[in-house]
Amino acid sequence: xxxxxxxxxxxxRTGRPExxxxxxxxxxxxxxxxxxxxxxxTSLLLCEAxxxxxxEPDFGGKFKLFTQxxxxxxxxxxxxxxELARTGELYLAAGTTVEKERGKLYHTAYCFGPDGGLCAQxxxxxxxxxxxxxxxxxxxxxxxxxxxxxxxxxIVGTDARHPEVGRILALKGAPLVIHTGATAAGxxxxxxxxxxxxxxxxxxxxxxxxxxxxxxGGRSFGAQCAVIGPCEITAGRTGYLDRESxxxxxxxxxxxxxxxxxxxxxxxxxxxLRPEAYRGRLPELYR
Amino acid sequence: MxxxxxxxxxxxxxxxxxxxxxxxxxxxxxLVGEKRVAPPVTGRRLRVxxxxxxxxxxxxxxxxxxxxHRRTAxxxxxxxxxxxxxxDNNLPLLGMLPGVEEMGEAVSAEEPDxxxxxxxxxxxxxxEVIRYIGPVIAPFLNILYATLAAAYGLYLAAGSFLLPDxxxxxxxxxxxxxxxxxxxxxxxxxxxxxxxxxxxxAGDELRLFxxxxxxxxxxxxxxxTYFETFRILELQGAEIVILPIANPEPYNYWxxxxxxxxRVQESPVYGIKSALVGSLLGFExxxxxxxxxxxxxxxxxxxVLAEVESPxxxxxxxxxxxxxxLEKLRSDHPWRDSxxxxxxxxxxxxxxxxxxxxxxxx
Numbered sequence: 001x002x003x004x005x006x007x008x009x010x011x012x013r014t015g016r017p018e019x020x021x022x023x024x025x026x027x028x029x030x031x032x033x034x035x036x037x038x039x040x041x042t043s044l045l046l047c048e049a050x051x052x053x054x055x056e057p058d059f060g061g062k063f064k065l066f067t068q069x070x071x072x073x074x075x076x077x078x079x080x081x082x083e084l085a086r087t088g089e090l091y092l093a094a095g096t097t098v099e100k101e102r103g104k105l106y107h108t109a110y111c112f113g114p115d116g117g118l119c120a121q122x123x124x125x126x127x128x129x130x131x132x133x134x135x136x137x138x139x140x141x142x143x144x145x146x147x148x149x150x151x152x153x154x155i156v157g158t159d160a161r162h163p164e165v166g167r168i169l170a171l172k173g174a175p176l177v178i179h180t181g182a183t184a185a186g187x188x189x190x191x192x193x194x195x196x197x198x199x200x201x202x203x204x205x206x207x208x209x210x211x212x213x214x215x216x217g218g219r220s221f222g223a224q225c226a227v228i229g230p231c232e233i234t235a236g237r238t239g240y241l242d243r244e245s246x247x248x249x250x251x252x253x254x255x256x257x258x259x260x261x262x263x264x265x266x267x268x269x270x271x272x273l274r275p276e277a278y279r280g281r282l283p284e285l286y287r
Numbered sequence: 288m289x290x291x292x293x294x295x296x297x298x299x300x301x302x303x304x305x306x307x308x309x310x311x312x313x314x315x316x317x318l319v320g321e322k323r324v325a326p327p328v329t330g331r332r333l334r335v336x337x338x339x340x341x342x343x344x345x346x347x348x349x350x351x352x353x354x355x356h357r358r359t360a361x362x363x364x365x366x367x368x369x370x371x372x373x374x375d376n377n378l379p380l381l382g383m384l385p386g387v388e389e390m391g392e393a394v395s396a397e398e399p400d401x402x403x404x405x406x407x408x409x410x411x412x413x414x415e416v417i418r419y420i421g422p423v424i425a426p427f428l429n430i431l432y433a434t435l436a437a438a439y440g441l442y443l444a445a446g447s448f449l450l451p452d453x454x455x456x457x458x459x460x461x462x463x464x465x466x467x468x469x470x471x472x473x474x475x476x477x478x479x480x481x482x483x484x485x486x487x488x489a490g491d492e493l494r495l496f497x498x499x500x501x502x503x504x505x506x507x508x509x510x511x512t513y514f515e516t517f518r519i520l521e522l523q524g525a526e527i528v529i530l531p532i533a534n535p536e537p538y539n540y541w542x543x544x545x546x547x548x549x550r551v552q553e554s555p556v557y558g559i560k561s562a563l564v565g566s567l568l569g570f571e572x573x574x575x576x577x578x579x580x581x582x583x584x585x586x587x588x589x590x591v592l593a594e595v596e597s598p599x600x601x602x603x604x605x606x607x608x609x610x611x612x613l614e615k616l617r618s619d620h621p622w623r624d625s626x627x628x629x630x631x632x633x634x635x636x637x638x639x640x641x642x643x644x645x646x647x648x649x
Contacts, residue, residue, distance in 0.1 A: 126624035140628040158622045163514035163553050168633045171640040187588030193544060194552035194582070194590070201545045202512060231541050238541045267480075269512065275638035276491045277476045278515050283630035285522035 002148050002176075002255045004206075005033040006225040008213035009042065010249035014049035017076075021084060028088040031252045034148045035091040039212035039225075040109070040157050040182035042095025043070075043077045048216055059217035063134055067105055070098040078110070078118070086116030091147050093178045095210070096124075096156060104137040109156045109180045111145070120145035122154035126162040142168050147176065150257075155179045155196065160209075166199030170270060175205050175257065182212035185222025192223045197239055200228045204264050206255050213249060227253040232263045290411065290419040299423060302383060306348050306427040314349045315434050318356045324440035325368050325465060331610035333500055335369040335527075335559055336362040339576035339595045339602040342565040344382025348424070351379050352431050358603075363439040365605055368500055372432075373563035373576070374458070374508050374531035376446030380424050381416070390568065413449070414456040414486025421451040428461075429469070437467030442500050446531040446561060447475065447507045455488035460505040460531055462496060471496040475507035476516065481535075493519050501526040501610050508532040511546040514553050521554035526610050528556050533563035538573035538598035548579055548590055555581040555617055557608045564599050573598045578606035583616055 007027065013019035028036065044066050047053055052069060053062045066073075074097055085092035093111040100106075106123040113119040123139025124131075142165060144151045153169035155177050169177055179196045183189050196209045211223035225244035231237045233256075241253035264270075326334075338358055345351040355372075362370040381387050428448055436443035447460040458475040474490025475482075493516060496503050504520040504527070511517070511530050520528055530547050551558040562574030577594035585592060595602035617623075 125626050125629050128622040128624070129620070132624075138624070138626050138629070140626065140632060142629070142633070158624070161553065161622055162624065162626075163518070164626075164630060164634075167514065168629075168637055171637045173640070187582065190588040191552055191582040191590060194549045198545070198549035198553070201549075202514060231539075231545065236541070237539045270641055272477055272480070272509075273513060273515070273638060273641055274476050274489060274491065275635060275641070277493060278519065278638065279635060281493070281519045281522070282515065283627070283634040285519060286625055286627055286630050287522070 002035065002150060003033045004035045004208040004227055004255060005031045005250055005252035006037040006208045006210035006227065008211055008225045008244055008249045009039060009045065010213035014046055017080060021080065024084055025088060027250065028090060033090055033252060035208060037093040037178050037180060037208045037210040038095035039210040040096040040180045041212055041216060043097030045214065045216055046077065047073050057217065059219035062217040067098050067134065071100055074099065082112045082116040085112035085114060089114045093154065093180060095180050105135055106139055107131065107136050107157060109154045111154065120154060122156055124156035124159055125165060126159050128158050144169065144172055144174055150176045152176045152178060157181060160195035160199065163199055163202065166203050170203035170205055175260065177205055177207045179207055179209040181209060181223060182221045183223035185220040189223040197228055201231060201239060202269065204230045204260065204269055206260065225251040227251045229260060230263050233259040290415055295419065302420065302423040306423050308426065308430050311352060311427060311430055314352055318353065319438040325363060326366055328368055328500055332607055333368045334366050334607050335578055336365060336367040337371050337559045337561045337576040337578055337604040338373065339562045339564055340373050341601040342563055342567050342572060343379060344388050345379050346382050348380055348383060348427055355431055356435060359435045359439055359443065362603060363441060367441060367605065369442040371444040371529045371559045371561040372446030372531065373561040374447045374533035375449060375563055377424055377428055377448040378567060384420065412486045417449045417456045418451045425450050432461065433463050433467040433469065436463035436465060440465045442498065444505060444529045456486060457488055457490065458482065458507055460507050462503060462505055464498065470498055471505065473505040475510060477509045477513055479509050495520060495523045495525050503527045503529060505529050511550050514550060517550040517554035517556065521556055525556050526613055527559065529559045531561045532574050533572050534574045535570040535572055537571060543574060551579045552582060552590055555613065557613065576602060577604045580608065581616060584612055
């Protein structure tokens with residue numbers, strides 16, 4: 001049994017590093033999870049909160065400025081979250097930051113293990129129109145890593161809306177995916193079940209989904225954190241093991257792997273895939 | 288072969304007689320009266336209807352034709368250019384077989400683990416029943432829906448029929464044009480486990496049909512469980528995906544959400560879901576017929592243009608779809624992306640992992 005939690009960062013004090021660490025550590029103690037997932041843009045949010053992006057007024061401006069500062073900033077960001085994972089004795093998917101390699105910028109999620117070491121990183125593979133305008137490049141691989149005995153994949157940002165990502169991870173053998181998201185409040189957030197929830201239902205894995213709740217550069221983010229499983233093994237068949245609420249800015253639940261394996265056996269969705277019907281179409285039709 | 292004795296052959300002659308084209312045509316001529324024409328398609332906007340049909344068995348196929356006509360006429364009166372019937376839309380004609388109604392009542396009364404298969408009677412598979420009755424009802428259905436499409440001058444998706452095709456039995460959907468012409472057919476590609484038990488064979492190709500009303504595809508029910516269906520169709524150019532369903536389970540909003548709605552959000556197309564509801568042979572069918580669109584093209588970002596209120600009663604969901612708006616969204620999509628390098632790295636090889644997954648499962 002694995003206990004997972006996803007935080008929206010609402011109610012977490014971000015103004016000073018020690019306050020941020022104390023608030024997160026408090027929640028770690030309260031929930032006693034094996035894994036905590038933080039939302040996308042955690043790094044950007046902290047960088048802004050600590051006064052390093054002040055001269056840009058809007059989200060786009062702040063993001064572009066952040067890409068210039070990321071290499072230096074990331075040292076602090078990694079050190080802080082590595083330490084939080086180590087002291088909390090848990091896996092910490094620390095949201096996303098921007099990394100640069102061979103002149104290319106990537107939007108990347110990082111996960112630290114209970115020893116504080118980096119155990120996984122995943123570049124976002126699909127970019128929104130706005131993200132492309134920021135000069136980001138796409139990652140071209142999807143990785144799995146071991147998390148408390150479970151093969152786990154990371155799904156970054158709008159990759160949640162591209163079902164190829166979940167399918168590849170599922171067929172590589174992931175029983176658990178971690179999603180670090182940040183979805184604009186309003187219309188976009190209303191379509192949230194078309195993202196990770198839908199990927200869970202068509203792949204029958206678990207998902208811990210962290211969604212940012214808050215504002216950066218005047219842009220509000222408003223989707224919900226959730227722990228998701230196949231509908232058949234959740235109360236009311238909703239597919240949700242837990243969801244964030246107004247009073248509780250996080251979702252937390254225990255994953256009972258035997259239940260998931262039972263439903264996979266009874267209703268073997270992946271076995272019923274029809275590769276013969278996709279042959280000559282995927283990937284050939286993609287543009 | 289349990290259904291090739293002299294009694295069965297004789298009875299089939301009777302079925303041919305009650306389903307004969309001349310009898311059906313006479314009835315339809317009386318029903319339709321003067322030929323009507325749907326309003327012309329202006330620009331790229333269409334008015335469409337997704338039907339929710341409450342199942343009942345008919346002993347006389349003309350009664351089935353009367354009901355099909357009534358529903359088509361109601362949709363035409365609402366000014367639609369396209370109307371869609373549900374999955375397994377030929378099951379009501381099983382009422383022509385003696386004892387089917389009684390068997391249904393008996394199955395309903397039984398405990399779930401005491402199905403009549405253990406009653407000592409020779410076992411007959413669903414596929415065998417379809418092979419027996421299929422050659423009789425296939426031409427009947429073709430004449431019926433072609434005539435209705437032509438009579439009302441609209442595009443008519445007749446839903447899907449379980450029918451024999453050579454040695455195979457398939458779950459096949461049909462689309463007729465406003466002249467009554469058969470535009471295309473699609474065999475269900477992803478079968479439910481129970482359909483495999485019934486002896487149904489899967490199709491292995493997803494097809495697209497170019498019409499004056501847009502590029503239309505006709506996958507069936509379970510096909511919408513898999514993103515691959517809608518992705519392939521979208522990449523081929525589909526604008527409208529018509530999905531007939533017959534879900535044999537109690538209605539649950541979240542279970543129902545696993546089909547066409549997320550697929551339309553992943554692969555921007557208009558989705559028309561027609562649903563079979565009601566009880567038959569111990570199965571309880573539920574669903575809410577509806578018309579769906581990418582969230583960006585709907586008020587409030589719901590992704591729903593129209594939906595029948597009840598998951599159990601007859602109804603019709605009516606909506607207007609705008610293919611020009613769809614084209615514009617696709618060309619200027621806010622979050623949609625494509626990553627060829629990623630897809631080429633993993634597809635199609637990743638599907639070979641299905642075998643591995645199978646072995647890993649208990």
